[in-house]
Amino acid sequence: MRACLVALASLAVGPFLLACGAEHDDVAGAPEWEVERDLVIGSMDDPATALHQVADIVLDQEGRIRVLEAREARVRTYHRDGTLAEELGGRGGGPGEFTRPTRLGWRGDTLWVGDGSRHRLTLFADGDAPVTISLTTSVPGSAVFGALQPGYLLDDGSVLATPSVSMRMLAQDQEGLDSIPWIRTDREGTIVDTLFWSRRAGSVVRVDDALGLGSVLHLRTPFSELSAAGVDPTGRYAVRASWEPGECESEDLAVQVTRFAADRDFQPMAREIELRSHPLDEDRIDSAVDAIVRNLELAAMREPGRGFAPQQARDRIRAALDPPSCLPPVTDLMVDRHGAVWLRGPEVGEPTLRWTAVDHRGRIEGFVELPPEVDLMAADGNRLYGVEIDELGVERVVGYAVHRR
Numbered sequence: 001m002r003a004c005l006v007a008l009a010s011l012a013v014g015p016f017l018l019a020c021g022a023e024h025d026d027v028a029g030a031p032e033w034e035v036e037r038d039l040v041i042g043s044m045d046d047p048a049t050a051l052h053q054v055a056d057i058v059l060d061q062e063g064r065i066r067v068l069e070a071r072e073a074r075v076r077t078y079h080r081d082g083t084l085a086e087e088l089g090g091r092g093g094g095p096g097e098f099t100r101p102t103r104l105g106w107r108g109d110t111l112w113v114g115d116g117s118r119h120r121l122t123l124f125a126d127g128d129a130p131v132t133i134s135l136t137t138s139v140p141g142s143a144v145f146g147a148l149q150p151g152y153l154l155d156d157g158s159v160l161a162t163p164s165v166s167m168r169m170l171a172q173d174q175e176g177l178d179s180i181p182w183i184r185t186d187r188e189g190t191i192v193d194t195l196f197w198s199r200r201a202g203s204v205v206r207v208d209d210a211l212g213l214g215s216v217l218h219l220r221t222p223f224s225e226l227s228a229a230g231v232d233p234t235g236r237y238a239v240r241a242s243w244e245p246g247e248c249e250s251e252d253l254a255v256q257v258t259r260f261a262a263d264r265d266f267q268p269m270a271r272e273i274e275l276r277s278h279p280l281d282e283d284r285i286d287s288a289v290d291a292i293v294r295n296l297e298l299a300a301m302r303e304p305g306r307g308f309a310p311q312q313a314r315d316r317i318r319a320a321l322d323p324p325s326c327l328p329p330v331t332d333l334m335v336d337r338h339g340a341v342w343l344r345g346p347e348v349g350e351p352t353l354r355w356t357a358v359d360h361r362g363r364i365e366g367f368v369e370l371p372p373e374v375d376l377m378a379a380d381g382n383r384l385y386g387v388e389i390d391e392l393g394v395e396r397v398v399g400y401a402v403h404r405r
Contacts, residue, residue, distance in 0.1 A: 030356065031366040031405045035384070039399030041065070041082045049084065051076075051395040054387045056103045057377035058233065059337065060111070065378075065385060066104060067397055068113065073098040075113060078397075088124060089113065096122060096130035105153055107235055112153045121150045121159060135189045139163050139181065148183060155235035156262065158192060159185045182229065182238065184262060196240055196260045198227040207320045209312075222288035223280060223323045228333035228343075233378075237261035239341050241330040253277040253329045257341060257358065273364050275356070278327040278348050289318050336379035340365065347372050366404060374398060 042051045052071040060066055064085060065078040073091035078084055090097050100117035111124045123131040133153075139145040145163035152160040161183050179197040186192055207217040227242035243255040252274040293314045300308035332344035339360030347353055352369035355376060359365050368384070370376070376386040384400040 030364045033366045033368050033405060034403040035368045035370065035400040036403065037398055038401050039082055039385075040396050041067075041078055041398075042394065042396030044394055049082075051387075051397065054377075054395055054397065055101060057385050057387070057397065058104055058106050059378055059380050059383075059385070060106050061109075063380070065397065065399075066106070066111065068101055068104045070101055073101055075101075075104060075111070082399075093118065095132065096124070098122070102149075103151065105231075105235065106233065107153055107155060114150045114152075116149050119147055119149060121153055123153070133159060133187050133189075135159065135161055135185060137185060137189045137191060139183070140191070145181075148185065148189075151182070152231040152238075153235060154184070154231070154262070157187060158262070159187070160195060160231060160238065161185060193262070195238055195262065196229075196258070198229050198240060199225065199242055205320045205322070207317050209316060217317075219292065219317065219320075221321060221323070222292065223285070223327065224331075225324055225328055228330050230333045230335050232335040232339060233337045236263070239333060239335055241333050241341075241343060243329060253326060255329050257343070257362075273358065273362070275329040275343070276345070277329060278346055280323055280325060280327050284327075284349075285318070285321070285323050289314055289321070292317055332376075334376055334379060336381070338381055340379070342376065342379055344376070368400075368402060370400070 041049055043049050051067065052069050054067055055070040056068040058066045060077075063080055065080070065082075067076045067078065068074075069076065074087055074089040076084060077086045077088075088096065089101070091099065093099065098113060098115045098118075100115060101113050102116045103114040105112050109125055113122045113124075114120075115122065118134075119136060120132050120134040123133070125131075133150070135148045135150050137148050139148075142163070145165060147164055148161040149164050150159050150161050154160055162180055163183070165180065179199050181194045182196050182198065184192045184195050205219055205221055207219060209215055225243075227240055229238060229240040231238045238260045239257065240260070241255055241257045243253055253276075255273075255275050257273075293310050296313055297308055297310055327346035327348065329345065330343045331346050334342040334344075336342065341358045343356045343358065345354040345356065351371070353372045353374075354367050354369055356367040357365045370384075370386075371388070373390075374386045374388045376384055378385040382402040382404065384402060386398055386400075388396045388398045390396070
């Protein structure tokens with residue numbers, strides 16, 4: 001058994017890591033909590049609840065559910081019982097409008113929405129006109145990073161952003177592209193510092209002539225080894241989960257979960273935990289490649305006269321992939337309002353998928369098993385909220401009550 005190293009640290013003192021052998025928790029001994037689905041929002045028959053491309057969910061101070069729809073470029077607010085309370089936003093470039101909204105959050109009495117295509121955050125406060133924070137800054141001296149994309153509004157008023165990078169440049173695997181900086185700026189867009197880096201190496205591959213006629217295809221790898229990151233709902237700190245790619249040498253993989261904050265008074269903490277590893281077999285790789293080929297074939301069918309050779313595409317895509325020996329131990333990360341970190345495990349062919357809860361002290365509290373089609377986006381103590389897409393493509397916001405043992 002190999003211990004998983006967890007580090008919770010403040011930016012002021014740098015990453016604070018404990019050596020292996022320190023006190024740690026084992027996920028194998030953690031209790032499984034029962035979950036009960038008790039809320040469903042979304043129906044194609046009711047325009048008041050029909051949802052389209054849900055990008056994010058947050059809970060406001062009153063416990064209401066704020067849902068960001070990317071396609072409709074709007075925020076819908078629902079009461080706890082799922083009834084619609086209000087809407088705001090809309091598609092456009094004017095005040096209070098969005099083009100490609102990607103994320104939303106809640107700071108004090110202000111709701112903010114990130115718009116990736118316009119590189120800006122829009123702030124909504126009760127009774128006030130919308131306020132816009134625009135980021136036009138690029139990373140100084142970098143030839144590979146583009147303009148900053150706003151990610152989160154932090155509690156001190158600064159903005160946490162990441163630079164844009166094209167898939168083509170990621171596929172070239174150039175020096176300096178193995179990691180992406182998470183950069184803190186002020187409200188004028190001036191860079192303050194870099195809070196942390198997250199790994200991006202190997203996230204995109206180049207496939208030559210996969211579609212014929214000398215074409216070049218850039219694909220996101222189906223088995224990513226990216227580090228997962230998120231920010232707590234209050235904007236006080238960011239959390240990153242990362243691990244060293246390598247062989248499946250034991251039943252567990254070492255994962256570093258690090259907490260970063262700009263506040264010098266933030267108290268550092270560290271714990272060790274253990275997470276399961278799952279070998280990546282050839283059947284799973286072949287299934288992923290087949291899914292990619294099916295999507296390419298569907299795209300080719302929408303272009304009359306365009307030829308497509310499925311077997312050639314399959315062979316070239318499979319040859320271009322360099323999959324890891326293990327599935328990533330963490331595929332997503334979410335921080336709830338009480339400081340707990342929820343770590344999403346990999347899909348391993350089971351009817352459910354595990355989310356492990358680590359408390360604010362770095363101890364494993366327990367885990368829940370949810371359907372793989374549910375993407376958790378918000379949590380508040382014993383409440384979980386996510387998005388579910390059924391076999392007909394209908395989106396629903398679902399809520400779960402967590403019964404802890």
